[in-house]
Amino acid sequence: MPSLMFDVAHLLAGSMLVLSFLLLYQDRIAAVINVFALQAIALALSVAWQALVQDAPALFVTSALALVVKGFVVPTALHHIIRRLEIDREIEQIIGGGPTILTGLGLVALSILLMQPVGEVNVYAREDLAFALAVILLGLLMMITRRNAVTQVVGFMSLENGLILAATGAKGMPLVVEVSVAFSVLIAFIVFGVFVFRMRERFDTVDVSALDRFRGERAD
Amino acid sequence: MALIADLLLQAVQMVLVVAIAPAVLGVTRKVKARLLRRIGPPVLQPYRDLWKLMHKEAVLAENASWVYRIAPYLIFAATWVAAALVPSYATGLLFSWSADLIAIVALLGTARFALALAGMDVGTAFGGIGASREMMIASLAEPAMLLIVFTVALVAGTTQLSAVATLFATLSVGLRVSLGLGLFAFLFVAIAENARIPIDNPATHLELTMVHEAMVLEYSGRHLAMIEAAAALKLVLYFSLIACLFVPVGIAGPGAGPAALGIGLLAYLVKIFAFAVLLPIGETSVAKMRVFRYPIFLGSAFAAAALAVFLLFVSKGF
Numbered sequence: 316m317p318s319l320m321f322d323v324a325h326l327l328a329g330s331m332l333v334l335s336f337l338l339l340y341q342d343r344i345a346a347v348i349n350v351f352a353l354q355a356i357a358l359a360l361s362v363a364w365q366a367l368v369q370d371a372p373a374l375f376v377t378s379a380l381a382l383v384v385k386g387f388v389v390p391t392a393l394h395h396i397i398r399r400l401e402i403d404r405e406i407e408q409i410i411g412g413g414p415t416i417l418t419g420l421g422l423v424a425l426s427i428l429l430m431q432p433v434g435e436v437n438v439y440a441r442e443d444l445a446f447a448l449a450v451i452l453l454g455l456l457m458m459i460t461r462r463n464a465v466t467q468v469v470g471f472m473s474l475e476n477g478l479i480l481a482a483t484g485a486k487g488m489p490l491v492v493e494v495s496v497a498f499s500v501l502i503a504f505i506v507f508g509v510f511v512f513r514m515r516e517r518f519d520t521v522d523v524s525a526l527d528r529f530r531g532e533r534a535d
Numbered sequence: 536m537a538l539i540a541d542l543l544l545q546a547v548q549m550v551l552v553v554a555i556a557p558a559v560l561g562v563t564r565k566v567k568a569r570l571l572r573r574i575g576p577p578v579l580q581p582y583r584d585l586w587k588l589m590h591k592e593a594v595l596a597e598n599a600s601w602v603y604r605i606a607p608y609l610i611f612a613a614t615w616v617a618a619a620l621v622p623s624y625a626t627g628l629l630f631s632w633s634a635d636l637i638a639i640v641a642l643l644g645t646a647r648f649a650l651a652l653a654g655m656d657v658g659t660a661f662g663g664i665g666a667s668r669e670m671m672i673a674s675l676a677e678p679a680m681l682l683i684v685f686t687v688a689l690v691a692g693t694t695q696l697s698a699v700a701t702l703f704a705t706l707s708v709g710l711r712v713s714l715g716l717g718l719f720a721f722l723f724v725a726i727a728e729n730a731r732i733p734i735d736n737p738a739t740h741l742e743l744t745m746v747h748e749a750m751v752l753e754y755s756g757r758h759l760a761m762i763e764a765a766a767a768l769k770l771v772l773y774f775s776l777i778a779c780l781f782v783p784v785g786i787a788g789p790g791a792g793p794a795a796l797g798i799g800l801l802a803y804l805v806k807i808f809a810f811a812v813l814l815p816i817g818e819t820s821v822a823k824m825r826v827f828r829y830p831i832f833l834g835s836a837f838a839a840a841a842l843a844v845f846l847l848f849v850s851k852g853f
Contacts, residue, residue, distance in 0.1 A: 329712035416835075
């Protein structure tokens with residue numbers, strides 16, 4: 316029954332996009348991490364559904380990786396970090412809440428328009444790529460609008476969720492590539508972790524605007 | 536003969552919405568009071584209140600103009616027409632061709648316009664501040680409402696409520712994340728439009744937080760009765776909209792027999808009173824918002840509705 320397959324894939328990918336918006340909207344750091352975990356679980360479900368539909372057992376491995384690593388390990392580690400930094404109850408100032416959401420809606424419209432030509436070849440691929448591109452762009456937007464290093468990391472990880480969604484929709488991404496992407500993201504996560512703690516040691520804050528003074532190009 | 540039967544069915548709907556409106560309000564008040572560990576007024580108290588207000592003298596301010604006197608009737612009439620058009624227990628009633636979602640939004644807009652005018656007419660400070668806040672809420676809620684209308688129209692291919700409800704009742708539209716988002720946005724809009732917590736408190740008389748109450752502060756007697764009845768009717772209207780758009784289970788189709796109509800009527804009453812119980816549960820679990828937070832609350836409804844429209848474009852193409 317192709318229409319049910321399509322509907323469920325649409326539902327799961329669409330819920331990832333909705334969770335991306337929740338990430339943009341949410342201003343409590345602990346809640347941001349929880350929403351990120353939910354998005355990873357939605358990603359795992361979506362990938363598992365693709366594995367079922369495309370009859371590609373390798374994708375189940377990807378799904379399990381996403382579920383365990385990004386759904387549980389990374390959020391737990393992030394919760395641990397914010398507890399150690401004592402910012403787990405903090406409310407972050409989002410730069411321009413309303414305009415950010417509007418920009419996000421614009422980005423979604425842009426990615427739908429960009430993926431329009433793909434639709435003539437394959438409707439499923441178009442939908443999947445449009446959602447994935449939107450999730451990627453929203454992750455980028457989140458990295459721009461946040462000032463806290465931890466939530467910037469979450470933005471980066473959510474961007475990577477979008478990459479995996481794109482990869483599973485387009486048939487034939489080899490597992491080797493996926494594993495290496497996942498590995499590089501883990502490395503990036505560790506680098507970020509070290510960065511956050513070093514920053515905390517040196518400036519007593521994880522607000523990245525504290526770094527502005529130390530940029531070479533500023534004359535003042 | 537067929538025409539008379541059709542007229543009769545339409546009349547049943549028109550009378551039904553007015554008849555149950557105070558009871559629905561009474562149930563929400565009772566449930567809310569019980570949740571706060573109070574006894575609460577009897578469920579039928581709103582009927583008695585309306586009866587009492589009808590027989591009291593209507594006091595008019597000295598500088599009240601004709602706008603102030605006709606506004607309550609205008610508000611009640613516009614709300615009643617809108618509520619009578621929304622399919623409640625059956626689709627395909629005699630006047631259902633005019634039951635267009637956009638027309639209903641426009642009728643409610645007319646009622647709101649009259650209320651805001653009446654609030655400003657006497658020239659007291661409260662009326663003015665209430666009217667200005669009401670307009671602010673309306674200017675935020677209406678775009679979201681129209682986007683929800685577009686979502687439903689894109690799925691169903693029409694804005695005519697009767698046709699939409701008939702289509703959705705067959706469950707042939709499948710699993711739609713857009714409709715879920717639409718429901719989410721619609722709940723937010725309904726809360727704002729009906730002046731419920733967290734946007735407004737219908738039971739408050741604290742000056743700083745009043746919106747709806749501030750506008751009708753000067754009214755008394757039969758005028759106040761009309762306005763209160765219209766407020767109760769508006770709540771029923773929004774409940775009926777949710778019932779016919781998002782849970783159209785059991786609604787009788789066009790040309791249904793008496794048995795189907797009976798089931799439809801029963802299903803409608805069950806749905807409406809279930810909503811009347813759910814609303815105060817939701818209300819008691821959140822706190823009233825500051826006025827300056829309204830744009831964020833209604834902005835998220837707008838964003839959800841816009842997202843719903845976008846998602847439909849992804850799956851359908853242009």
